[in-house]
Amino acid sequence: MFRPVALLASLSPKPCLILLLASILLCSGARSANARVFTGRTGTAVEAEVVSVSLATSTARLRLPDGKEANVPFANVSEADQAYLRQWKPPLADPSKSPAVVAKTLPDPRALAPLVPGKPGTNTAPLGAPGETIVFEFPELSKDRQGGVAACKIRLPDQYDPKKPMPLLLWIAPGEGSNDPQGGRSLVDSATWAIAAMPYPTSAPTPRYALGKGQMPIIREYHMAMLKKLTASVPNVDPKLRFAAGLSNGAHCVGTYLAEGEREFIDYFKGFIIIEGGCLSFKAKKKLRTGYAYVAWGDADGNSEGYMAGTRAMLEDAKLKLTSRVMPGVGHGFPDSEQSEVKSWIEKVAGPGLSAGKP
Numbered sequence: 001m002f003r004p005v006a007l008l009a010s011l012s013p014k015p016c017l018i019l020l021l022a023s024i025l026l027c028s029g030a031r032s033a034n035a036r037v038f039t040g041r042t043g044t045a046v047e048a049e050v051v052s053v054s055l056a057t058s059t060a061r062l063r064l065p066d067g068k069e070a071n072v073p074f075a076n077v078s079e080a081d082q083a084y085l086r087q088w089k090p091p092l093a094d095p096s097k098s099p100a101v102v103a104k105t106l107p108d109p110r111a112l113a114p115l116v117p118g119k120p121g122t123n124t125a126p127l128g129a130p131g132e133t134i135v136f137e138f139p140e141l142s143k144d145r146q147g148g149v150a151a152c153k154i155r156l157p158d159q160y161d162p163k164k165p166m167p168l169l170l171w172i173a174p175g176e177g178s179n180d181p182q183g184g185r186s187l188v189d190s191a192t193w194a195i196a197a198m199p200y201p202t203s204a205p206t207p208r209y210a211l212g213k214g215q216m217p218i219i220r221e222y223h224m225a226m227l228k229k230l231t232a233s234v235p236n237v238d239p240k241l242r243f244a245a246g247l248s249n250g251a252h253c254v255g256t257y258l259a260e261g262e263r264e265f266i267d268y269f270k271g272f273i274i275i276e277g278g279c280l281s282f283k284a285k286k287k288l289r290t291g292y293a294y295v296a297w298g299d300a301d302g303n304s305e306g307y308m309a310g311t312r313a314m315l316e317d318a319k320l321k322l323t324s325r326v327m328p329g330v331g332h333g334f335p336d337s338e339q340s341e342v343k344s345w346i347e348k349v350a351g352p353g354l355s356a357g358k359p
Helices: 004-011 015-023 078-088 182-186 207-211 214-235 249-259 263-268 306-318 336-357
Strands: 035-038 045-054 057-061 069-073 103-104 133-137 151-155 165-170 196-198 237-247 271-275 292-298 320-328
Touching: 004 151, 035 078, 035 151, 045 078, 133 214, 151 165, 151 182, 151 214, 165 249, 182 237, 182 306, 182 336, 207 214, 207 249, 214 249, 237 249, 237 336, 249 263, 249 271, 249 306, 271 306, 292 306, 292 336, 306 320, 320 336
Parallel strands: 103 133, 165 196, 165 237, 237 271, 271 292, 292 320
Antiparallel strands: 035 045, 045 057, 057 069, 133 151, 151 196
16 A cells, blocks of 8 residues: 555654655655665655765755655665665756757658668668757657647767668666656667667656556557657668667566567667566567577565566566576666676677677
């Protein structure tokens, strides 16, 4: 049973603040893309966003769903949450507020041809300047969970050359989702990789809840509509180096699309990264023997081991080349150390393996 008063009593020593925050939690509100589930001393949980952390005073300022904030001592949350707070870093600035973000109208796919190295006559029209973030809008789709027009953003590599194939990472964010490619930058070399990000629609619950309500097809159709147009409109993506990565809710998407054998998804992507989330199936509808997958989960309170067990079985059934890792001392999170492991796996295992095989 969800008991916000009991939880907040363990998070804050001030009774008046307890009552204030408890009243907040009893009301529904939009969650932030950077929200995390924090566990109090009594074992109850609440979702909040970290605003700031003071290591000097061992306190964190948390923002509740309706925007109210409170200072919480580290000692009043679980050990896993304390470890998370000690590693916490402010999120990178939203590239949508930067002049480097350029809105694009999707070109007619019939005017584009895939870029084939060494073959004359293929499309080499630049999408933008190196390092720019390109925005593809989809006004025909429902708004995203941040209230914005449905849009996918792609950050072009710093060394972007439209005449050369570029590797691509798709990042599907946790929480309420985001189309900010910055979330995937720690996993690849942004000098040479393009990074895309897709949000979640308002027409369905977030994946965590959509899974249990049979509403994942709504989210899947939303993402596949974006992917289908992007496939036609970004012609020079390396056919062998295409990765899809997700954390928490994002991992639910990647895992479910694999389990269901979603054609556009499994035909386009060759590598898959699933962190602290997954699917409800132990079987995969398609065999993907030439692909690679990486899964990781924490061993501390709040982890998603339940999802991960089924997801690992599904990935093995799909015949993917699987790398599994336990994140020591981590609950529901993705610490910098594990992000480095993923990047190393892409650079030293999956990337070379895919490059040596057939697209």
